[in-house]
Amino acid sequence: MNQQEFSNLSFEELKKKQTSIKTITWMLTIVLIGSLGFFIYISIQDGFTPLLAVPFALSAILPINFKNLKKLKTEIELKKIKI
Template sequence: MAEKKIEEMSNEELLKNEKTISAVTYTLAGMLLLLFGLGIFLTFKKGFTALTVVPIALLPIVIINFSNIKKIKAERKLRNL
């Protein structure tokens, strides 16, 4: 199913989408921070592992989601929601 553009969403869809994206993004960011800390700890303890690279590789997803949240908030402001 194709994703609707933000401008084409109804008010309810926009609010639901913002809530979902926010929850997922903040959870992912928290888990990546935890994973990054664990990776640094394991690097000092046992040497470099592939686990150290995973949070860095997944960081663009968090950045993209934060920009989507910003766009949704701007659209909410335009619609006076």
């Protein structure tokens, strides 16, 4: 993803970006929890499956997204004060 400096974006663009990142992050969280549960169920039924590692590997994306959301929130508050 080509990431711009948040300070160069307008207030409306920041709000749009925050909404999209928040939506995508929570959808990814729900999918990872669901797939983890599904793979645990499959492992109980058929024995260990290496697919169990996939949700753990992809969960490394979540802290990065939450960190970006925090930066966006502070930048939005700074822009709100300036307006």
